[in-house]
Amino acid sequence: MSEGTVKKIMYVNRKAPYGTIYALESLEVVLIAAAFDQDVSLVFMDDGVYQLKKGHQTKGIEVKNFQPTYRALDDYDVNKLYVEKEALEARGLSQEDMCVPVEVLSAAAIGKLMEQQDVLLSF
């Protein structure tokens, strides 16, 4: 990475965990890219809000529980996490159901943040 260039990079997560591989893949990419000291933010919209629903217990489906990794993001200075308000409401969820500290924003407010990014990566 050329020195001095910090880009605003947003990861947009819109899929439920476990049913598809998208959530885990996104998390892997975030962790890899965290080494480059960029201005990173994560957005959880639509079914993506389920990725942060507290209490994943994956023993029964014999799949790795990757939820603890979200709690490690802060150690990599990834601490801008935004969750879509409308998505939570449609799913009977609230901010208290989230496994990490997040900022709850309307879809429109998230849209404004998107406008400010250099790069958007969609999962």
Place this chain on the structure above:
Amino acid sequence: MLHIVNKSPLERSTLDSCLAAAQPGAAVLLIEDGVYAATRGHAAESKLRAALAHLEIYVLVPDLEARGMGQSLVEGMKPVDYTGFVELVVQHKNCQSWL
């Protein structure tokens, strides 16, 4: 007969397709991301509750638990484990997976 739905009802329309086609007395089994439909407060909750009048609705518990939804199952939905899943398939004459 047995109907199986495995997609989130807020991302795909397979639950609606299933409910529109399922005949009275049929069984519906929700698995994978399909289990979200049967969680309290979900936008699909009332639709599923209404369907209970003429359908048996089963939900695969390991998929609920994996998603942190083990305590959120709507009343009236019947929880099943993998053994129960196999029994449902055996008990019914045929099976449609709404992929």
